[in-house]
Amino acid sequence: xxxxxxxxxxxxxxxxxxxxxxxxxxxxxxxxxxxxxxxxxxxxxxxxxxxxxxxxxxxxxxxxxxxxxxxxxxxxxxxxxxxxxxxxxxxxxxxxxxxxxxxxxxxxxxxxxxxxxxxxxxxxxxxxxxxxxxxxxxxxxxxxxxxxxxxxxxxxxxxxxxxxxxxxxxxxxxxxxxxxxxxxxxxxxxxxxxxxxxxxxxxxxxxxxxxxxxxxxxxxxxxxxxxxxxxxxxxxxxxxxxxxxxxxxxxxxxxxxxxxxxxxxxxxxxxxxxx
Amino acid sequence: xxxxxxxxxxxxxxxxxxxxxxxxxxxxxxxxxxxxxxxxxxxxxxxxxxxxxxxxxxxxxxxxxxxxxxxxxxxxxxxxxxxxxxxxxxxxxxxxxxxxxxxxxxxxxxxxxxxxxxxxxxxxxxxxxxxxxxxxxxxxxxxxxxxxxxxxxxxxxxxxxxxxxxxxxxxxxxxxxxxxxxxxxxxxxxxxxxxxxxxxxxxxxxxxxxxxxxxxxxxxxxxxxxxxxxxxxxxxxxxxxxxxxxxxxxxxxxxxxxxxxxxxxxxxxxxxxxxxxxxxxxxxxxxxxxxxxxxxxxxxxxxxxxxxxxxxxxxxxxxxxxxxxxxxxxxxxxxxxxxxxxxxxxxxxxxxxxxxxxxxxxxxxxxxxxxxxxxxxxxxxxxxxxxxxxxxxxxxxxxxxxxxxxxxxxxxxxxxxxxxxxxxxxxxxxxxxxxxxxxxxxxxxxx
Numbered sequence: 050x051x052x053x054x055x056x057x058x059x060x061x062x063x064x065x066x067x068x069x070x071x072x073x074x075x076x077x078x079x080x081x082x083x084x085x086x087x088x089x090x091x092x093x094x095x096x097x098x099x100x101x102x103x104x105x106x107x108x109x110x111x112x113x114x115x116x117x118x119x120x121x122x123x124x125x126x127x128x129x130x131x132x133x134x135x136x137x138x139x140x141x142x143x144x145x146x147x148x149x150x151x152x153x154x155x156x157x158x159x160x161x162x163x164x165x166x167x168x169x170x171x172x173x174x175x176x177x178x179x180x181x182x183x184x185x186x187x188x189x190x191x192x193x194x195x196x197x198x199x200x201x202x203x204x205x206x207x208x209x210x211x212x213x214x215x216x217x218x219x220x221x222x223x224x225x226x227x228x229x230x231x232x233x234x235x236x237x238x239x240x241x242x243x244x245x246x247x248x249x250x251x252x253x254x255x256x257x258x259x260x261x262x263x264x265x266x267x268x269x270x271x272x273x274x275x276x277x278x279x280x281x282x283x284x285x286x287x288x289x290x291x292x293x294x295x296x297x298x299x300x301x302x303x304x305x306x307x308x309x310x311x312x313x314x315x316x317x318x319x320x321x322x323x324x
Numbered sequence: 325x326x327x328x329x330x331x332x333x334x335x336x337x338x339x340x341x342x343x344x345x346x347x348x349x350x351x352x353x354x355x356x357x358x359x360x361x362x363x364x365x366x367x368x369x370x371x372x373x374x375x376x377x378x379x380x381x382x383x384x385x386x387x388x389x390x391x392x393x394x395x396x397x398x399x400x401x402x403x404x405x406x407x408x409x410x411x412x413x414x415x416x417x418x419x420x421x422x423x424x425x426x427x428x429x430x431x432x433x434x435x436x437x438x439x440x441x442x443x444x445x446x447x448x449x450x451x452x453x454x455x456x457x458x459x460x461x462x463x464x465x466x467x468x469x470x471x472x473x474x475x476x477x478x479x480x481x482x483x484x485x486x487x488x489x490x491x492x493x494x495x496x497x498x499x500x501x502x503x504x505x506x507x508x509x510x511x512x513x514x515x516x517x518x519x520x521x522x523x524x525x526x527x528x529x530x531x532x533x534x535x536x537x538x539x540x541x542x543x544x545x546x547x548x549x550x551x552x553x554x555x556x557x558x559x560x561x562x563x564x565x566x567x568x569x570x571x572x573x574x575x576x577x578x579x580x581x582x583x584x585x586x587x588x589x590x591x592x593x594x595x596x597x598x599x600x601x602x603x604x605x606x607x608x609x610x611x612x613x614x615x616x617x618x619x620x621x622x623x624x625x626x627x628x629x630x631x632x633x634x635x636x637x638x639x640x641x642x643x644x645x646x647x648x649x650x651x652x653x654x655x656x657x658x659x660x661x662x663x664x665x666x667x668x669x670x671x672x673x674x675x676x677x678x679x680x681x682x683x684x685x686x687x688x689x690x691x692x693x694x695x696x697x698x699x700x701x702x703x704x705x706x707x708x709x710x711x712x713x714x715x716x717x718x719x720x721x722x723x724x725x726x727x728x729x730x731x732x733x734x735x736x737x738x739x740x741x742x743x744x745x746x747x748x749x750x751x752x753x754x755x756x757x758x759x760x761x762x763x764x765x766x767x768x769x770x771x
Contacts, residue, residue: 080377081408100378119401119408121374127401129408164401187568189397189427205397205427206568220527220566223431223465238527246435254407261408263378269406269415282453283425283460286644287654287681287694290475290768291729291743293515293539297551298760300583300590302486302749305504306756307669308626 081261100262126166134159477766484509634664
């Protein structure tokens with residue numbers, strides 16, 4: 050409980066001290082960093098980003114062609130940031146006691162994957178690009194900003210994409226929308242290709258030979274499924290092959306009961322239901 | 325006496341239903357406890373990751389705990405953090421695939437599985453698990469999805485007629501028709517089930533679903549019990565919240581049934597139903613209501629079959645969930661009301677069934693074997709005394725059944741299935757009492 054009280058007290062203090070102090074308030078941590086990646090806090094100079102570095106309001110993260118970063122935020126959401134990417138953590142307000150607040154980030158160029166936390170569960174996360182404003186409820190999404198516009202891939206939840214022409218919503222995982230300009234209507238959601246998924250899985254993590262700033266992780270055991278202490282791995286739900294047999298038995302039971310007796314006498318007196 | 329007997333039967337029924345209800349409630353309760361909370365048990369680990377992300381033991385424990393506690397998105401963030409530290413971890417990629425699968429993000433699951441297979445250090449055991457999940461994921465990503473089985477084999481029954489003993493007396497002292505008294509026999513049987521789903525690929529997540537179940541058994545001696553069945557159900561399924569993988573869905577459907585008995589047409593039915601699907605935690609719930617108008621046809625062996633013509637209404641709940649260690653459960657609770665031509669053929673019935681499929685591995689890197697203990701009970705309460713049997717007694721019958729099935733993988737999608745099943749019908753009408761031991765074995769193709 051103590052850490053949450055500290056966070057809450059710090060947030061409250063930050064609110065009373067003023068905008069400058071708020072801007073310095075930690076909103077997350079750089080949990081993995083591949084060089085060259087750097088950050089620019091508000092009013093500060095650009096420095097090389099390192100694992101464990103605090104992320105604050107208005108901080109800009111920039112990666113080079115070999116750089117990539119993962120940020121973990123106080124609401125348990127994360128951002129995986131690929132090479133050649135520039136992103137500004139514009140606003141992040143979070144009250145752990147009520148799980149409320151909001152997050153706003155600006156993706157200037159490059160690619161990122163947002164994996165949801167408490168704020169996105171409230172629908173309070175917005176990522177803006179030059180071509181669209183993307184609201185995330187749920188939710189997990191990959192967003193790419195390139196010379197041809199913005200591409201949004203929904204992995205989970207509801208993604209609302211707005212620009213100067215209106216709004217379109219992606220509600221199903223595995224669908225993508227491309228927006229080529231602020232004043233150009235977004236395309237309709239379409240199935241993302243396996244090749245695109247593969248490309249961005251590779252792009253939004255360490256490349257072989259990189260270690261995210263933490264060397265020495267050699268192996269870990271299964272955890273999500275497949276051990277005696279975890280749930281079973283997903284398998285097709287067991288489908289009984291004896292349903293027909295059971296139904297057949299019931300037909301025979303009913304038929305035998307009916308046929309093993311002599312015919313009922315006429316005028317059975319109330320037994321006839323009138324069908 | 326009859327009231328007391330019905331109460332006794334109700335107590336027996338409750339004895340079966342109560343454990344089933346407890347199983348469902350405990351699973352739901354466990355799921356509710358697993359809901360992620362900022363102030364929950366994860367916090368010390370989460371704080372540790374925030375303040376010292378490089379402490380690998382803490383990071384791994386946070387990832388593992390989040391996954392086990394059902395905090396799927398936090399687990400994804402944590403495992404993706406570990407992949408940043410070492411992208412050559414096939415186990416981590418597999419775990420991420422499982423987590424994305426749980427979110428309904430099948431394309432991401434496929435991406436992680438395929439990337440794991442491209443790594444050189446995949447153990448045979450993990451390779452097997454990846455292949456199994458990849459097959460499942462690929463099916464989910466096709467607009468037209470087919471699943472099902474085909475099975476054929478032979479069966480021995482100690483009471484193929486499902487009839488009473490030959491000495492059983494009816495009203496007025498007559499013996500039962502010997503053609504329908506208990507007799508053993510062998511049969512050859514074939515059965516298949518096919519489930520088809522068409523995904524319209526739109527943002528409403530609407531699908532069209534159809535299922536077909538077929539069964540045919542040819543007796544070696546007692547051909548009056550040759551039986552053939554066909555059931556078809558089809559209808560659209562709508563999601564009530566398309567953005568939520570665990571959203572409730574609703575499906576209205578049409579149902580058509582047909583049956584042959586003694587190799588001649590016996591019955592046909594036409595009707596409709598409504599079913600919902602919901603997930604609460606790890607428990608899936610499928611309540612349904614179905615009304616079918618059934619027509620029966622008289623034949624040489626069954627000259628009174630048309631008396632069974634009427635309407636069958638069924639209201640039920642199918643539920644399933646994992647238990648752990650490869651063990652899961654499936655259950656069915658149902659109430660049915662048959663309004664037939666004669667009141668003594670009309671009935672109310674109550675059914676409870678429980679299956680406990682257990683997947684276990686005999687050989688490393690091999691496919692799982694499946695052992696399925698099962699048990700169930702059905703109680704029929706008829707509408708009026710049957711004057712030809714006993715004008716003073718309204719029949720009520722309770723059927724108890726237990727079974728043990730085993731499926732052994734043979735090759736690819738082929739298994740060898742065997743099932744031993746015992747059923748015991750206890751009735752206050754002697755001619756409705758019977759017991760039967762059935763032993764079944766045959767190859768099965770699942771797809």
